[in-house]
Amino acid sequence: MRAVALGGGHGLHATLSAVRRVTPDVTAIVTVADDGGSSGRLRRELGLLPPGDLRQAFAAFAAEDGGTLWAEVFQHRFGGDGALAGHAVGNLLLAGLFEVLGDPVAALDEARRLMGVSGRVLPMSPEPLEIEGEVSGLDSEDPSALRRIRGQVAVASTPGQVRRVSLRSPGASARPPVACEEAVEAVLAADVVFLGPGSWFTSVLPHLLVPELHDALVRTTATKAIVLNLVPQPGETAGFSPERHLDVLSEHAPLLRVDAVIADRDSVPDPANLRRAAARLGARAHLGAVADPEVAGRHDPDALARCMREALGLGRDGEHGGGAKGREGQQWR
Template identity: 80%
Template sequence: MAASEVNAVALGGGHGLHATLTALRRVTTAVTAIVTVADDGGSSGRLRRELGLLPPGDLRQAFSALAAQDGGTLWAEVFQHRFGGDGALAGHAVGNLLLAGLFEVLGDPVAALDEVRGLIGVTGRVLPMSAEPLDIHAEVTGLDAEDDAAIRRIRGQVAVATTPGQVKRISLHNARRPGEPPKACAQAVDAVLDADVVFLGPGSWFTSVLPHLLVPELHDALVRTKATKVVILNLIPQPGETAGFSPEQHLDVLFQHAPELRVDAVIADRDSVPTPARLRRAAEALGARALLSDVADLAVVGRHDPDALAACVREALGLNSMEGQ
């Protein structure tokens, strides 16, 4: 199979998913993003609270990554434009408002996202992990001054991402029907099952990466798919969510939340792994091999270099040897 024909699916949200998509578009034209819908902060949180819609920000960011690689259009630039000032529109991105409008007019978030795909001229596809907004709940230690080991429960993506405590475990809940489990977007499930390769990470581990594993149908699809499964690790721990985490601890937490999941490769930056042998053992526990390479952007702390990451993705998929034949 030629590299351009590889059907790639990336799961995540925010800047981490943006990094994966930017790299993938250097490898293949067939890219689908499956995006978290639990954001409750900023412009997305305001629109979610006021209109009861999916938070659009991470979906907009995914389109931005795909549009940038396709050369972009005026609409792609406007899509990312954020209003200033101190009025009602302050802080809102045009793309967030446009997506919110399409969600309301069409009544179908997948149809709305496909409309945007044509509007800004991208070849990839953006899908929500669920067609309904979801809530993240977390069990956290370190918040009780008298008992550092005491578990406190907090709710919401922003609260989890910024907690001064240590997140131990998260759960995902249907925001509209709290007693029901979160329901996966059917098209997202199909995309995972039909993929040649599926990527998890990098990104906010507890609020962008792990939530996909807590949607039952999506979890089952990730376990059942015959696709090559690749985990991309973060370059640095994130304050609040993974402060003090080693690279292998990220994989341990992944396994704790989805013990049936097995992966094929773990990509990590060479300089971000203090003890390579430990990471290799942690990867092997998930059925994977660890690929250590120089994938950090030396000019921006905490950001992956898209060309270097794309080269590592090709290695993980065995495409370099195929292209030389």
């Protein structure tokens, strides 16, 4: 079963850790709009794709493939107060590969071979993108007034309420963002596509704002599943109910239809409302105990994998159990 997971950061890490328990054939498609921390510094200084979210995906694959040392090294950040302070080892390695090979996809495939991981990591675009957000609540005289703010960090940390986001290509170009061709091909060839969890406006929705990737997500015959966050995020989605996440997704991509919505049972105050919101997208809601009982705000990969199998109609060992469909509308065997 060919699986594709779209997202970024810790949310994508959670999905990949679970999906690898369902199938070994997994491709991660990663957002490339980060402008903060080590990634932002490398992006500004070298003009490269921000590597941080890509690094997180590799670390997830390495941990699941038994490469715990590689996962730890990739995630290790240098201390001190020198030029390397705050940089993650994986970020520097990926930046070096980007510069030497000159092709981000070739560089990521080489990192995959170097680490010996089975999963593939692709950027959603071959060029770094910029997020713009329309935010209310920043004007004390008129709280309903919309202000436009630019940059992933600014959108993610705004004290206002994010209403809508859009993507800009590098520089002053007015052209729409360009999709990574290999990412589009992976979505079209997939048996199942997962979107979320993660920072809703800055890691999840951006994939739907790249025209070619959006069209592939609408056209693919894969089963499409959304994994919801465990809790609203301060700034981006403060005060959002689980169903509001789905409504915002539909507002940004009204043509997108999905098959399943996966959520933590204890994170859904009104299951009936969530089921109605899922139905508006053409989906069925699957509620389970998928939160890690020992770490607040984190999904348990084993529990999430079990819920994924249920949503896809698969048995414990990946055998078809009825319900989900694969390529050309055929049930998996």
